[in-house]
Amino acid sequence: GKSGYDHYMLKEINEQPLALRQCLRERVSELERTITVDELADLERRGPVQFVACGTSYHAALYGARLLREQGIPAQCFLASEYDARSIPITDETLVVGVTQSGETADTMSALRGANQAGATTLALTNVVGSSAARECNYVMYIRAGPEIGVAATKTFVSQQAALAMLSGVLSETHSSELIRRLRRLPDQLQQVLDESAVREIASTYVDADAYFFIGRGYNAPVALEGALKMKEITYKHAEGFAAGELKHGPLALVTEETPVFALITGPNAAKTLGNVKEVEARGAPVIAVTDQPELVEQYATHVLEVPAAGRRLTPILANVQLQLLSYWVANELGRSIDKPRNLAKSVTVE
Numbered sequence: 429g430k431s432g433y434d435h436y437m438l439k440e441i442n443e444q445p446l447a448l449r450q451c452l453r454e455r456v457s458e459l460e461r462t463i464t465v466d467e468l469a470d471l472e473r474r475g476p477v478q479f480v481a482c483g484t485s486y487h488a489a490l491y492g493a494r495l496l497r498e499q500g501i502p503a504q505c506f507l508a509s510e511y512d513a514r515s516i517p518i519t520d521e522t523l524v525v526g527v528t529q530s531g532e533t534a535d536t537m538s539a540l541r542g543a544n545q546a547g548a549t550t551l552a553l554t555n556v557v558g559s560s561a562a563r564e565c566n567y568v569m570y571i572r573a574g575p576e577i578g579v580a581a582t583k584t585f586v587s588q589q590a591a592l593a594m595l596s597g598v599l600s601e602t603h604s605s606e607l608i609r610r611l612r613r614l615p616d617q618l619q620q621v622l623d624e625s626a627v628r629e630i631a632s633t634y635v636d637a638d639a640y641f642f643i644g645r646g647y648n649a650p651v652a653l654e655g656a657l658k659m660k661e662i663t664y665k666h667a668e669g670f671a672a673g674e675l676k677h678g679p680l681a682l683v684t685e686e687t688p689v690f691a692l693i694t695g696p697n698a699a700k701t702l703g704n705v706k707e708v709e710a711r712g713a714p715v716i717a718v719t720d721q722p723e724l725v726e727q728y729a730t731h732v733l734e735v736p737a738a739g740r741r742l743t744p745i746l747a748n749v750q751l752q753l754l755s756y757w758v759a760n761e762l763g764r765s766i767d768k769p770r771n772l773a774k775s776v777t778v779e
């Protein structure tokens with residue numbers, strides 16, 4: 429059941445600290461300063477990594493690919509529906525990672541089959557034991573989020589992000605003790621975000637907007653895309669997510685006093701994103717900053733939603749939770765069918 433929550437989505441958002449703990453359990457050891465994933469014990473990485481995924485899982489893949497590159501591993505992302513294993517370089521050194529919570533998405537399955545035929549090593553990052561993706565791939569890493577009933581992916585996204593952070597550790601020669609320490613603290617920090625209620629008020633302030641913009645750079649860029657996707661899915665409102673620097677290359681023309689802009693401003697490139705915030709502010713748009721540096725942004729933002737600092741790589745995971753709650757509360761005020769949005773299915777088994 430929904431354990432007293434009005435919707436599975438809200439229940440699952442609130443289950444995220446637990447989902448994270450399950451995902452990290454016996455994999456991240458602060459004592460030994462190691463990241464070990466039993467399922468991947470004999471995985472030997474040699475060549476480049478290609479991610480294939482759809483929707484929210486694609487956003488997780490974008491985030492993960494950046495983590496891998498920062499560890500010195502060449503990594504690229506493909507929308508599974510656009511992946512054509514015959515038209516890109518693949519060797520037996522290529523590792524193709526299918527990110528799919530259900531393990532049943534037809535587009536992702538077809539990309540993984542193509543990768544296997546082309547001779548790549550394949551890995552499924554999934555929530556479902558024995559799923560099609562788990563059976564298709566040479567390796568499988570489980571994200572252990574627990575069952576997700578709401579059509580909008582929430583806790584599986586957070587678990588995918590954490591699993592990808594661990595994968596970046598497994599695939600790289602050097603283990604970052606900073607990443608290990610920060611991963612261990614993340615479930616408690618996520619709980620702190622859930623205990624804040626400011627976002628509900630923001631949702632009701634902007635419930636009548638015609639469109640919502642989301643911007644972020646670096647690890648926050650995929651979170652901006654995810655914020656917009658979640659908003660579209662469950663509120664049926666127009667929403668767009670951009671890498672913050674892209675705004676001035678076109679989309680800025682759409683910004684007016686009527687377009688609230690949610691700006692993800694965390695980590696060391698906060699000042700740069702603030703520059704983009706000034707651009708939208710000059711057009712009179714309300715700016716809602718999601719940040720770990722409230723004193724820095726206060727002067728430019730109409731509202732501030734705070735998140736704990738978890739380092740440049742992990743704070744975006746916490747910022748995303750504020751955006752999940754934002755979409756949820758907007759959809760709730762609008763009386764939408766939150767757990768089963770129109771036209772959507774939990775697992776998409778047609779190409």
Ligand code: F6R
Pocket residue numbers: 482483484485486527528529530531532533536579580581582661774775776
């Ligand atoms: C959005 C959502 C979808 C899925 C996509 C891929 O909330 O759930 O965008 O992320 O259909 O699904 P999986 O991860 O099962 O392959």
